[in-house]
Amino acid sequence: MNFQFSNEQEALREQLQRLLKDGPARCRAVMAAGDSHDRALWKSCVELGLTAAAIPEADGGLGLGVMELCVIAEEVGRALAPVPIASSALYATEIIRRHGGEAAALWLPRLAAGEAIATVALTEGTGSWDAVPSAVVVDGKLSGSKLPVSDPHADVAIVSARSEEDGRGYGLWLAPLDHRSVVRRSVVAVDRIRRHAVVEFAATPVVRIGKQGEGANLVDGMMDSAAILTAFEQLGGAEAALLMARDYALQRKAFGKPIGANQAVKHKLADMYARIELARGHCYYGAWALDVGSAELPRAAAGARLAATDAFVFAAEEAIQLHGGIGFTWESDCSLYLRRSRLLAQMVGSRRRWTSRLVNALVAV
Amino acid sequence: MDFNDSPEEARYRTKVAAWLAAHAPRFEAGPDIKPNSAAWVRLSKAWQKVKAEAGYAGITWPRELGGQGGSMLDGVIFQQEEQRYRVPNVLFQVGMGMCLPTVIAYASREQTQRFVGPALRGEEVWCQLFSEPAAGSDLAGIRTRAVRDGDEWIVNGQKVWTSYAQYSDFAIVLTRTEPSVPKHAGLTMFWLDMRSPGVEVRPIRTLAGDEDFNEVFLSDVRIPDSQRLGAVNAGWKVALTTLMHERLAIGKPPEHAGIEQIIALAKSIRTESGGMLLDAADVRDSIARYYVNDAGLDFLRMRAQTALSKGLPPGPEASIGKLVMAKTRQDLAAFALDLLESGAIIEDDDRSVLSTLQQTYFWAPGLRIAGGTDEILRNIVAERVLGLPADYRPDKDVPFNQQ
Numbered sequence: 046m047n048f049q050f051s052n053e054q055e056a057l058r059e060q061l062q063r064l065l066k067d068g069p070a071r072c073r074a075v076m077a078a079g080d081s082h083d084r085a086l087w088k089s090c091v092e093l094g095l096t097a098a099a100i101p102e103a104d105g106g107l108g109l110g111v112m113e114l115c116v117i118a119e120e121v122g123r124a125l126a127p128v129p130i131a132s133s134a135l136y137a138t139e140i141i142r143r144h145g146g147e148a149a150a151l152w153l154p155r156l157a158a159g160e161a162i163a164t165v166a167l168t169e170g171t172g173s174w175d176a177v178p179s180a181v182v183v184d185g186k187l188s189g190s191k192l193p194v195s196d197p198h199a200d201v202a203i204v205s206a207r208s209e210e211d212g213r214g215y216g217l218w219l220a221p222l223d224h225r226s227v228v229r230r231s232v233v234a235v236d237r238i239r240r241h242a243v244v245e246f247a248a249t250p251v252v253r254i255g256k257q258g259e260g261a262n263l264v265d266g267m268m269d270s271a272a273i274l275t276a277f278e279q280l281g282g283a284e285a286a287l288l289m290a291r292d293y294a295l296q297r298k299a300f301g302k303p304i305g306a307n308q309a310v311k312h313k314l315a316d317m318y319a320r321i322e323l324a325r326g327h328c329y330y331g332a333w334a335l336d337v338g339s340a341e342l343p344r345a346a347a348g349a350r351l352a353a354t355d356a357f358v359f360a361a362e363e364a365i366q367l368h369g370g371i372g373f374t375w376e377s378d379c380s381l382y383l384r385r386s387r388l389l390a391q392m393v394g395s396r397r398r399w400t401s402r403l404v405n406a407l408v409a410v
Numbered sequence: 411m412d413f414n415d416s417p418e419e420a421r422y423r424t425k426v427a428a429w430l431a432a433h434a435p436r437f438e439a440g441p442d443i444k445p446n447s448a449a450w451v452r453l454s455k456a457w458q459k460v461k462a463e464a465g466y467a468g469i470t471w472p473r474e475l476g477g478q479g480g481s482m483l484d485g486v487i488f489q490q491e492e493q494r495y496r497v498p499n500v501l502f503q504v505g506m507g508m509c510l511p512t513v514i515a516y517a518s519r520e521q522t523q524r525f526v527g528p529a530l531r532g533e534e535v536w537c538q539l540f541s542e543p544a545a546g547s548d549l550a551g552i553r554t555r556a557v558r559d560g561d562e563w564i565v566n567g568q569k570v571w572t573s574y575a576q577y578s579d580f581a582i583v584l585t586r587t588e589p590s591v592p593k594h595a596g597l598t599m600f601w602l603d604m605r606s607p608g609v610e611v612r613p614i615r616t617l618a619g620d621e622d623f624n625e626v627f628l629s630d631v632r633i634p635d636s637q638r639l640g641a642v643n644a645g646w647k648v649a650l651t652t653l654m655h656e657r658l659a660i661g662k663p664p665e666h667a668g669i670e671q672i673i674a675l676a677k678s679i680r681t682e683s684g685g686m687l688l689d690a691a692d693v694r695d696s697i698a699r700y701y702v703n704d705a706g707l708d709f710l711r712m713r714a715q716t717a718l719s720k721g722l723p724p725g726p727e728a729s730i731g732k733l734v735m736a737k738t739r740q741d742l743a744a745f746a747l748d749l750l751e752s753g754a755i756i757e758d759d760d761r762s763v764l765s766t767l768q769q770t771y772f773w774a775p776g777l778r779i780a781g782g783t784d785e786i787l788r789n790i791v792a793e794r795v796l797g798l799p800a801d802y803r804p805d806k807d808v809p810f811n812q813q
């Protein structure tokens with residue numbers, strides 16, 4: 046039994062915390078500039094090896110593992126870092142690494158070196174992760190519309206679409222987003238920091254990822270991995286919201302004493318802490334299950350997803366409450382965390398979806 | 411991160427599991443043995459004796475004291491494996507978990523030698539005489555007086571909520587020895603023979619219907635000064651040692667319902683339309699929520715275990731364990747009883763699932779109070795872990811007898 050990150054992984058965390066330390070301020074700068082992401086910070090992230098972490102050495106990566114990705118996700122979540130790490134390194138790269146085949150040899154070195162950014166474009170009009178896509182591939186050309194797509198300024202996206210060879214199922218494909226047949230229409234998302242768009246493909250040349258008709262299985266597997274990595278992101282965000290509220294409770298005075306001297310405030314903060322620490326245990330379990338490919342992965346992923354979603358939403362909502370009026374302003378960092386907590390709660394499947402998966406896994410034992 | 415046992419841990423676990431499989435079933439409490447009944451006490455003592463003979467009592471205590479000299483991790487592994495059986499072990503939790511560690515830390519060497527063996531073998535039961543009618547959360551407000559008389563102290567007062575006092579041979583007792591100083595500064599701790607003249611124990615029936623705790627009247631009880639634990643008026647520090655052990659000692663009560671029972675129940679009940687209750691969306695939602703808390707508690711224990719295996723104390727997150735555990739038990743049992751509709755009304759039904767659920771539900775309020783109430787635990791997390799200001803305490807620096 047060893048239920049902790051290793052010393053090396055903790056050292057990585059410290060480096061990341063130093064690099065990402067003024068996340069919210071950077072977010073505001075990016076939003077003010079109307080930019081897709083913080084390019085200087087992205088460059089530093091690449092230099093630190095974040096984009097290369099889980100990519101095998103043969104493909105130009107560092108050959109580290111899932112644990113490092115978890116640490117990265119947690120710290121990115123804590124800082125709200127305005128860089129496409131989650132979409133590219135945590136979601137898309139993981140699919141390409143596991144199922145990419147020939148595309149992997151082509152793309153992984155570029156992703157590792159930070160020359161290319163990848164994202165996933167798997168949902169359509171209904172927003173459901175389990176629906177069969179209506180996008181189609183005919184003669185290697187993709188047509189259809191995907192929404193919402195995070196970090197749409199990426200160079201390449203993993204897209205779900207049906208083709209003749211997929212039978213009643215569907216497949217996954219790698220689509221270049223800078224091709225002239227692709228139209229990216231920006232949309233305003235609940236989280237203004239992470240850019241989103243509707244992406245329309247009109248006979249865009251694509252290459253297949255994974256086997257024919259396997260799309261649903263690949264998405265299923267990706268969802269477990271994405272749920273765990275997102276849970277770490279949520280965990281980091283939740284802890285940041287808690288500490289922000291704690292610091293404010295120590296500093297803000299009312300009725301002649303810090304508001305944090307009132308039990309209603311203390312107990313709320315204690316409850317945030319309790320939910321976060323429960324979620325942390327689930328996240329660790331998920332990290333382990335993902336790392337070793339345990340048969341317990343479905344249960345671990347669902348538990349981490351539910352616990353971390355609840356912890357982050359609760360911490361973000363109550364952090365605002367503890368800030369009073371200032372917490373309800375656009376300028377307050379509380380708004381950034383609440384919006385991020387909503388985004389992450391909506392991404393990678395709803396509570397209902399994960400509840401169902403969790404109970405199925407529990408009953409199967 | 412590694413979720414599995416190390417080879418060494420696995421070896422110990424296998425050995426323990428085999429031993430338990432061979433012995434524990436004979437000591438499991440069936441539905442006829444009610445908690446805190448005389449039969450339950452006999453069974454508890456018998457089980458403790460068997461454990462001691464096999465080297466599974468005082469696993470983490472030093473060998474020179476009669477323990478096994480094992481690691482904290484060995485202790486945790488044994489506890490985890492023992493929890494798979496409905497064996498009665500809580501009778502000794504107060505003694506082994508709190509009183510004896512305090513005795514070991516503060517009593518003389520001869521006294522320690524005298525007490526450890528019989529406690530390990532289940533021959534002597536201990537209780538903790540701390541709370542009083544006017545002082546529970548605010549423990550330092552106790553009024554039981556100890557007045558010095560030569561080599562002895564004369565003790566008068568009333569203790570209450572003392573678990574297992576009616577079965578106890580010995581106790582540790584917190585007293586006030588100096589009323590003219592602020593409340594924390596005038597306390598002294600002793601150990602006490604419960605058969606001393608002037609000790610009167612009256613069982614109190616709990617809400618759950620059993621007789622777990624008692625009121626204990628102390629009338630002119632003479633305690634030799636040699637039974638003092640720690641310095642005169644340093645009792646608060648000693649009490650904190652005890653309470654620190656209390657937090658570590660509290661785990662999930664083995665006889666209480668968990669998520670597995672709820673799932674089994676939801677599988678076995680049919681809805682009006684003939685489907686399984688387990689397929690109803692609200693039932694699934696509740697199961698998922700309780701699983702998150704229940705498994706989350708297991709993960710907290712594993713984190714504590716990881717720290718212990720590295721020779722470090724458990725991290726601050728360990729302090730939420732009892733808080734989450736008690737309320738989760740309460741909600742989970744209420745939910746399960748609700749699934750049974752009118753079927754859950756009858757209490758003397760010996761279907762073991764139902765009685766386990768009822769037992770869990772009616773004990774949960776006690777768990778939320780004993781060993782630090784929910785509110786006090788939230789205060790502790792807020793103040794010690796998150797660094798928030800202490801509550802306003804107007805009596806803190808005022809001499810006790812001027813309050």
Ligand SMILES: Cc1cc2nc3c(=O)[nH]c(=O)nc-3n(C[C@H](O)[C@H](O)[C@H](O)COP(=O)(O)OP(=O)(O)OC[C@H]3O[C@@H](n4cnc5c(N)ncnc54)[C@H](O)[C@@H]3O)c2cc1C
Pocket residue numbers: 308504537538539540541542543544545546547548570571572573574622623775776777779780781782783784785786789801
């Ligand atoms: C099953 C059981 C077994 C027990 N066994 C033992 C035993 O073996 N030995 C022993 O010495 N004691 C024992 N106790 C006593 C237990 O430690 C006390 O009941 C507990 O500490 C609460 O004290 P109290 O009952 O005086 O309640 P009070 O302290 O009067 O509390 C009443 C209410 O006020 C709240 N409250 C009190 N202070 C604060 C505060 N500062 N902020 C917010 N809320 C506050 C409490 O949370 C509670 O809700 C046991 C209790 C139970 C239920």
